[in-house]
Structure formats: structure tokens, C-alpha cells
Amino acid sequence: MSEKLFKFLLSEFKTLRVVCKKCKTVVELDVASLAAAGLPYKCPGPGCQEVLPWMGGIDRTNPLQELARAMLALETCKSVEVQLIVPDTGNP
Numbered sequence: 220m221s222e223k224l225f226k227f228l229l230s231e232f233k234t235l236r237v238v239c240k241k242c243k244t245v246v247e248l249d250v251a252s253l254a255a256a257g258l259p260y261k262c263p264g265p266g267c268q269e270v271l272p273w274m275g276g277i278d279r280t281n282p283l284q285e286l287a288r289a290m291l292a293l294e295t296c297k298s299v300e301v302q303l304i305v306p307d308t309g310n311p
């Protein structure tokens with residue numbers, strides 16, 4: 220059985236689309252800004268103010284910022300090119 224795959228270069232991704240689980244507001248964050256900015260970010264949804272990302276507890280790491288930093292670091296990596304693979308399920 221053959222399978223169609225979509226391959227995307229990690230370096231092609233310049234924006235992260237974040238959806239607030241509480242109010243469903245969508246926030247698009249520039250990867251470079253996200254890597255540099257002091258976060259966490261407050262959800263701009265009406266009356267929401269949820270901390271994005273809120274990981275629970277007192278963990279002060281911010282996985283969104285770490286992801287953005289890793290993405291930028293890998294863009295300049297001398298030995299690998301990272302691709303993301305998405306299988307084509309035929310569903311829109």
C-alpha cells in the first residue's frame with residue numbers, strides 16, 4: 220500500500236497558530252518574536268486573559284518560546300535540515 224506524504228521544511232514555518240483551549244480564540248505568533256519576547260502571553264479573547272501557554276503548577280518553562288527558539292536554531296544548523304511530515308489522509 221502506498222501512502223502520500225506532505226513534507227515541509229521546518230524553516231518554512233514563520234508563524235505559529237495557537238488556539239486558546241478555554242475560549243477558542245486564535246492567536247498567530249511570529250516565530251522570531253516568540254523566541255525573543257518575554258512570555259507567557261495573555262489570551263486576547265474577550266474576558267479570557269488565559270495565560271498561553273499555561274502548563275499547570277508553577278513550572279516556569281514556556282514550551283512555545285522553547286519551540287520557537289529551537290526552530291530558529293535549527294535554521295542555521297550546519298549538519299541537518301529538518302522536515303515535518305504530514306500523511307495525506309484524503310480528508311480536508
Ligand SMILES: [Zn+2]
Pocket residue numbers: 239240241242243244262263264267268269
Ligand atoms: Zn482564551
